[in-house]
Amino acid sequence: MRSIAIYGKGGIGKSTLASNIAYALSKFGLKVLLIGCDPKSDSTINIIGKHIPSLLDIMKTNKNPSIDMFLFKGSNNISCIEIGGPEPGIGCAGRGIIVGVNYIFKNLNINDYDFIIFDVPADIVCGGLAIVVKEKYAEGVIIVTSDDFMSIYAANNICRGLNTIRVNAFGILYNKSTKNGIKYVEKFSRKVNLPIIGIIPYSEEIISANKMMKTVIEVYPNSNISNIIKSISLSILNIKEGRIPNWLSINELEEIFYENS
């Protein structure tokens, strides 16, 4: 069984990539489990085609729900779970993730799956959001970033968190790539000592597929973007080991964006 957790700045494309990678891996014949850890519960929507009831919502009234109550099968037989969480502004999403993930791993036979993907909301802002990797539920992290300062800034924060809790990252997914931006991401990748696993360009097909609540591979199987995602998924499958990333001071981070550094 292999497992990864996807972290990255809000809106950077974590859920889109998580569902597309899940789909690609399932197409390779793997048994895939996609676990959405975001209270928004929108990680698995591209696989199921609609929102599914979240585990924590179910647990409000049933302390011990059976697996079939919160695990749903979607396209290409991918298993999907949404952990869910509080409505915006109240409660504690981090605590929710801790309770939800612990419940899943106590009750699910993990070895039934070849590959597990966790889609985690935003950065590692608190202990709850780090639980997935801290407790080694996921072997390592994939960081999604784009080439703008703020997303690299967030990626660096994630590196810092991983460094603190001594957790491995597998590498960086560079999403919504631009012609001029690659050099920044490359510099960042060198400095934090993480490989760029894949580069995903900005794609109208992705947007269009997302609108249909489907993965781009399902809607445009032969498109260039689908091939890119399939090849990235293969790379992920072939990663042997991760490493604890370095992290940069704010000055070092700014230097990345100096033209002649």
Place this chain on the structure above:
Amino acid sequence: MSVIIHPRPSPIAAAMYMLRDLDVDVIILHGPSGCCFGPARLLEKDGVKVFTTALSENELIFGGEKRLRNILKKINELFKPKLIGVVGTCASMIIGENIKRVVEELNLANKTICCNVHSGLGDNTIGAIEVLKEAMNLGIISKEEFERQKYMLEMATLLEKTRGTARLEYIPNSPGDNPKKVAYEIINDIRNNKEVACILNAKKETAFLFADIIIVLNEIKKKIGGKIKFIANLDPNIGLPRIRNYSKIILEELNRRGINIDFITGGLDEYPIAGEKAKEIVLNSSTELAIIAGIPHAVAIEGKVKTIAITSGSRATSNLKSLGYDYVVNEYGAHRVTLGKKYIHRSILGNAIRKIMRDIS
């Protein structure tokens, strides 16, 4: 400053006790049901109804304001309280619960003291000050009274850090000196005509226990004579009505027994500074033995005259020993004993003295 390695009094509990002093009818703890169970039970002995919102994992994740709303509503209908206190806990404060908003939604803001504290705020007095501030905002106490009490609480914290149990990192437990031995010491000194000062420097309701030494010393005096002056922080005109009343009750009981307090050093909430006054009085007299009950470390006369300290708690006892008080008696669980009492309760040392005096006659 030393690092804290022992559990310390909690701001949540301090807030609850302060609410009791303000005569609230009910206290609702917004948190898990196990939180502050100990103080809650003690306060029930004192006539305050204590409730909890019993937050569980569900509420910690999804928020517990609805729970608070329901319980507040229910309690308000059931008991028609005149004054309510709602106190935060670690769990509810960490997840950002808004107690005030719930209270306002229920139109209970004019009779509810909301206290956003948790146990990680530092000094326990922070919880008490929070309550007082809200009480001032509600017009229950005046600005002057708030300032006076805030100053006292800050002085109490300072006292704990300079001379109390917060001054040392590790404090072993100590059973204190044998009460019987100390009782003989006192009786012999009085018999030998030593000049004795008996100082009550107690905190609030614990005076109902620590004042017992005044009664027994007076018994000795009546029986065998002796030079004893009484100094006490029993000013019945200082503090909240409830606290003033403690002084009044104790003074009346002492009066009934024909005891007159020679020097009043302040109110029952003024022990951090009343001790200074007591110290002055003692050092400006020819006192040879000082017997100090309550918070003896606020009366810094150890080493200057012979001292017998009477306190409660095995860490407080050990602290007084290490400060250099000659004898220290541990009145176990003074707080537990005095909660809900409205009369002077017999103390361990008092009983030891009584027994010896009985044998003498």
